[in-house]
Amino acid sequence: MELLHFVTLLPDARRLSYLTVAALLATLGGCNEKHPVAEAPTPVRVQRISIETAASSSTYTGTVHARYETDVGFRVSGKIIERNVNVGDRVEKDQVLLRLDPTDYRLAEESSEAELAAAKSSRAQASADEQRFQKLLADSWVSPAAYEQKKAAADEAIGRVQRAERALSVARNQVDYTELHADGAGIITALKVEVGQVVAVGQIVGRLAQLTEREVVVAIPESRLGDVRASTATVELWADGSRHYRAILREFSPEADPVTRTYQTRFTIEGADDQVALGMTATVRLSRNEGRSVVRVPLSAIYTDGGNASVWLITPDGAHLRRTPIQVLEYHQDDVMIASDLGDGDRVVTLGATLLDERKSIRIVEERASN
Secondary structure (H helix, E strand, O other), X not given: OHHHHHHHOOXXXXXHHHHHXXXXXXXHHHHOOOOOOOOOOEEEEEEEOOEEEEEEEEEEEEEEEEXXXXXXXXXXXEEEEEEOOOOOOEEOOOOEEEEEOOHHHHXXXXXXXXXXXXXXXXXXXXXXXXXXXXXXXXXXXXXXXXXXXXXXXXXXHHHHHHHHHHHHHHHHHHHHHOEEEOOOOEEEEEEOOOOOOEEOOOOEEEEEEEEEEEEEEEXXXXXXXHHHOOOEEEXXXXXXXXXXXXXXXXXXXXXXXXXXXXXXXXXXXXXXXXXXXXXXXXEEEEEEEEEEXXXXXXXXXXXXXXXXXXXXXXXXXXXXXXXXXXXXXXEOOOEEEEEOOOOOOOEEEOOOHHHOOOOOOEEEEEEEOOO
């Protein structure tokens, strides 16, 4: 008021100058006033969750084996003169794998044939003598004792023929045994001899694995024995993790290994194809239904500030957030298993959980269904 009274006492020219300056200052002062600007909603990506039944799982590493692996060898001794297969070769049933020198066994066969011929000749002579003495006995030309001698000689001759026939069969079998045949179709996994080597009867010369059934051999620790029979087994190949096979427990060792204190188990792979090669590294996953309800959320949805874990839920109006504490049960590679404290169908923020503020509004840019 004093300033305005002072201006009114000034001459007209000076009064006009002061009023102009005052108006300019008022205008400049008005430019410095701040006006609030509306903040844009925060874009978020959300996912609907669903409640599922929890299943505990454990994994064990093993190797692929054939169910039937046979150590093969000759049933006679001799010198190897031929080897028709190598390790890794596929063979068919009755295919010849190895041969021994059959010379001595063929000589024994010929000797047995000659012995059989001689026995048959003696049998014919003894049989004729018996028939002749039988007629003489009927006419009382010979005594019963003489006839009994001829009959015994005929019976002995018949027995000699039978023995010679069996000896010839053995000799022929031994000739056949000089060839080692495959008992079934499969693959040669080991071959321990070379041409020129002399082998003994029953000596192991190789191993044949039949490919009709394949299985994974794993070692189970003592603490997990109770879960093995009650769990569902699946097999994954280390060479191709995208391939999964159902497996069935076939064999469970009744005692632990004295060194590792683990129990050897064999799981048969159902539907094993040519991709399941012998010796491959495989993982057996044992899953067991625990009967409790859980929720699976992405790992990126978990928010922690040094205390308990929580997630951001979308409010029913779809424009705001609500921070909800959770109980984490298991951490996996890409997701987290939590207790079912959330409702089925709730929407949880899956990206940027550490940058959100429940006081700010949000805008949903992408919504996914539960995995």
